[in-house]
Amino acid sequence: MENQATENRPQERRTRVRGRLVAAAVAGCAVLGTVLMLLPVERTVTRAPAPAPGAQALTAVTAGVPAALPDLAALIGERERHLRRHPGDAESWAVLGTAYVEQGRRTADTTFYAKADDSLQRSLKLRGGAQALGGLAALANARRDFRAARTWGEAARKLEPRRWTTYPALIDAYTGLGDHKAAGVALERLTRLRSGPAVRARAAAVYRDRGWREDAAAQLVDAVAEARAPAERAAYLEQAGQLAWERGDREDALRYFQAAVRIDPDQRAAQAGQGRALAALGRTTEALSAYRTALAKQPLPQYALELGELYESLGLGQAARVQYDLLRTTVERAAAGGVDGELVLGQFEADHGDPESAVRRLRAEWLRQPGTAVADALGWALHRAGRGREGLRYARIATDKVHGGKVRSALYAYHLGMIEAASGHSAPARRHLREALRINPWFSLPRVRAAREALAALGEVPDEGVPVMDAKAVTPRPYR
Numbered sequence: 104m105e106n107q108a109t110e111n112r113p114q115e116r117r118t119r120v121r122g123r124l125v126a127a128a129v130a131g132c133a134v135l136g137t138v139l140m141l142l143p144v145e146r147t148v149t150r151a152p153a154p155a156p157g158a159q160a161l162t163a164v165t166a167g168v169p170a171a172l173p174d175l176a177a178l179i180g181e182r183e184r185h186l187r188r189h190p191g192d193a194e195s196w197a198v199l200g201t202a203y204v205e206q207g208r209r210t211a212d213t214t215f216y217a218k219a220d221d222s223l224q225r226s227l228k229l230r231g232g233a234q235a236l237g238g239l240a241a242l243a244n245a246r247r248d249f250r251a252a253r254t255w256g257e258a259a260r261k262l263e264p265r266r267w268t269t270y271p272a273l274i275d276a277y278t279g280l281g282d283h284k285a286a287g288v289a290l291e292r293l294t295r296l297r298s299g300p301a302v303r304a305r306a307a308a309v310y311r312d313r314g315w316r317e318d319a320a321a322q323l324v325d326a327v328a329e330a331r332a333p334a335e336r337a338a339y340l341e342q343a344g345q346l347a348w349e350r351g352d353r354e355d356a357l358r359y360f361q362a363a364v365r366i367d368p369d370q371r372a373a374q375a376g377q378g379r380a381l382a383a384l385g386r387t388t389e390a391l392s393a394y395r396t397a398l399a400k401q402p403l404p405q406y407a408l409e410l411g412e413l414y415e416s417l418g419l420g421q422a423a424r425v426q427y428d429l430l431r432t433t434v435e436r437a438a439a440g441g442v443d444g445e446l447v448l449g450q451f452e453a454d455h456g457d458p459e460s461a462v463r464r465l466r467a468e469w470l471r472q473p474g475t476a477v478a479d480a481l482g483w484a485l486h487r488a489g490r491g492r493e494g495l496r497y498a499r500i501a502t503d504k505v506h507g508g509k510v511r512s513a514l515y516a517y518h519l520g521m522i523e524a525a526s527g528h529s530a531p532a533r534r535h536l537r538e539a540l541r542i543n544p545w546f547s548l549p550r551v552r553a554a555r556e557a558l559a560a561l562g563e564v565p566d567e568g569v570p571v572m573d574a575k576a577v578t579p580r581p582y583r
Contacts, residue, residue: 196226213440249279337367351543371401383545
């Protein structure tokens with residue numbers, strides 16, 4: 104395992120890891136064309152027929168890996184027709200329910216979650232067993248109900264301890280509840296039961312939460328190289344892009360996100376990631392377009408918040424308010440599907456709305472599921488509401504080496520430093536604000552500016568600036 108010295112490994116290893124990942128992405132895009140070009144024209148090659156789209160999605164869903172949206176739609180249609188003829192098939196109900204979960208997650212259409220709940224409960228009544236319980240755990244995670252996900256996941260594990268697809272849902276549940284030790288134990292059990300790209304990608308997420316960035320990147324290199332289906336490969340490239348973005352590698356992050364979208368045009372998280380990276384590179388018009396595309400097909404409140412803040416940083420207040428209204432609407436709509444949107448709503452209210460409302464929401468959220476992101480958001484909301492001393496406690500929890508899970512987050516370090524600066528703790532404020540800019544000097548253009556101004560006020564002049572974006576260079580239009 105990696106210790107503190109891992110962060111100081113030579114630059115050559117970082118370059119090698121990035122190069123391997125980019126090479127894997129390029130190889131994944133080019134392999135089919137290369138194979139076809141190498142085939143002699145005059146020869147007849149006998150090949151096994153490609154599996155039907157529904158069969159491809161069935162393999163993905165039952166193996167716990169990402170599936171293409173058209174394949175998922177084909178699988179859902181096939182299972183719905185089958186179950187009209189065979190309503191007592193518990194396994195098919197479980198497969199259908201799990202496919203609904205994935206469809207809802209990929210499209211942000213929460214009506215699929217109600218269908219998933221009904222299908223999985225039917226499977227459970229028909230003695231669907233661990234497969235149905237695991238599907239219910241995945242559904243609860245998609246709804247951000249991590250306590251329920253833990254309950255369902257642990258029930259599935261108790262019933263079939265060697266069923267490996269149960270453990271990814273358990274890892275997500277434990278992480279959402281801030282129980283990083285349990286997430287680590289679940290990962291150890293998973294890796295003893297199974298290997299392969301899906302497990303590597305899951306390990307990368309856990310390593311990222313522990314601050315082991317080089318190990319996380321190495322796992323993703325192999326996951327991308329080993330992934331069999333385009334949608335799966337694109338999902339791992341998107342994860343690699345997020346990791347690159349979090350360490351401030353704008354260009355690398357953009358390349359990974361672009362590769363993911365080329366492979367799977369329905370990879371909306373990668374499109375939003377492009378918006379993030381492009382904005383940091385000063386390519387504002389392209390950033391706005393990327394965000395709009397992501398929102399049009401996967402209207403997540405987090406994307407609306409990021410786009411609104413981008414508009415606001417350009418001085419385009421009306422356009423920003425359109426996105427903030429969209430955020431509220433999507434949270435309300437998602438709540439009707441059982442999705443907990445209190446975290447993102449609290450983050451929005453703390454910075455752009457009513458900080459007292461943010462405190463109430465996030466305090467209740469902390470009592471339900473005390474994850475690291477909730478601790479950070481609650482600490483910042485308390486600071487914004489004028490209760491910095493109490494906020495400092497939660498900001499420290501979010502960055503604590505034990506409770507915070509050791510994740511290296513520029514935003515968390517920034518929040519802690521700003522709260523410390525406002526509370527008169529100058530020395531730690533300098534340290535944490537410098538840390539935020541060192542982790543990712545582009546994590547948020549307005550916040551980066553605020554951090555540099557705070558450091559200057561504390562008597563330290565930063566040695567780097569931030570890109571200046573020209574509002575005249577963009578032609579904003581309301582989201583439709």
